[in-house]
Amino acid sequence: MNIKDTVGIDMSKLTFDARIHSSQIESEFQNDKKGYKKLVDWTYKNSELPKENIIFVFEHTGLYSDGLSVYLASKHIPFFLVPGLEIKQSMGMTRGKSDKADAKKIAKYAYRMRDEITPTKLSCKEEQSLKHLLSLRQRLVKQRAGFKASLKEQKRVLVKKDNKTLLSTQQKMISYLTKQIQEVEHEMMDVLKSNQSMLNNYKLITSIKGIGSQTALFMIAYTANFTKFKNHRKFASYSGIAPFQNQSGTSIRGKTKVSNLANKKIKSLLDLCAKTSIQHNAEMRIYYEKRVAEGKNKMSTINIIRNKLVSRIFAVVNRKEPYIDTMKYAA
Known part of the structure; x- marks a missing residue:
């Protein structure tokens, strides 16, 4: 899609504010189906560019943004859901806050990022x-x-x-x-x-020792049935278990550590899975005990096991074959 104009939308419970970047025109609409239709008609009337080059951009705010997402998707109108923190950090230092100002910031942010934006596709x-x-x-x-x-x-x-x-x-x-x-x-x-595809992936994931039903369900839901992330490393970063360097020049030599920007629920589930694997999976238990005996940090070892589990989950889904415990075939 060749994006040339953006519409920033700040969602709230009953209403939402919208601003067209090209014309700098703004308006307020009701957060319902009538309001969504008025928004689209108003945008195409007041934008200086063809509708094929316009994208609607708004924060993912749960129930408040779901209605607009479903409406735009049903009309095959391109839109982009963006995390609020991403917009906030891109704007630098700001003073004050209002819905109209936020709509302007979102439109400006989207216009700056127009070459990198990919329209959002709703989950099934x-x-x-x-x-x-x-x-x-x-x-x-x-x-x-x-x-x-x-x-x-x-x-x-x-x-x-x-x-x-x-x-x-x-x-x-x-x-x-x-x-x-x-x-x-x-x-x-x-x-x-x-949904046969989701059911198959559920069976594949739970074939791995240490992965329970709740973790499998969360993985399926938050990876859009393994279509949202290209590989396990991307998902590890999303779930907050991927380690990042913390150094600059010669003066800053911090420890490599995970980021706090993460899906905390999935991270906690993976933590429980790692600890369960240490107890019930001979391979993981041997690996854990060996590293600890060498004086390695216990938490960093648990985090490595988290990553191993995520890697295995993506592997069985990509291969479409259940996990095989090779330890029981060892001599």
Whole structure:
């Protein structure tokens, strides 16, 4: 696509502001289908360039931006979803903040980057459903953990016969949330079964020792079923397990370390997988014990195992063959 004009959009719950870079015209619209149609008509009327050379650019703000994304995709209108932090860092030092100013910044940023922008492609319906269900499960698990923690503490310090309602109500909530979590998990499996490619990749990923169902589901959802990242190194960077150098000239010689810019949920899941692999995978356990015995840092060793697991996940998906544990064939 030959991008010659950009429309910056700052999304909010009920409305959004838009600014056309070429004409510097701005307007506000309702965050609904009528507003989306008005936005497109207004843009094509006020831009100085043909619609084939115009791209709409806005931040990925979850539910607030989903409606516009789906509408533009359904009309085959090119758009680009960009992380807010990327825009903020590209602008340098700024003073003040407003929706109109943010729309201007987004339009300016997109125009500067127009030669590098690739229009966003929405995930398929099953992938979007999987993301929503994973998010719901996270909230339910967090709520259940809160009830469990408070109930445990209250049982320790309170007299049971004097606080029956307090304790029994929380126990019922824990049981109810557990049931809801199980229902969500069943629904996620139904979603997988409705898409053969996703189901096949799920089976391939879980063939690796140490990789559980939740990690497999997150990998499928956040890699767009392994179409979003070219290789495991790109995904390692996204998930915050890729080490980066920290040095400059002769004065700065910092340790090589991972970045805080990451998908923290996937990083924590990979951490659990690495520790599970050390316990139940003979190959990983031997590797870990050998490095530790040599005096190597434990956390850096765990991070290497995280990367090994990610590499194996991408390998089995690319080969379309389950993982083979070669250790059991060793003499």
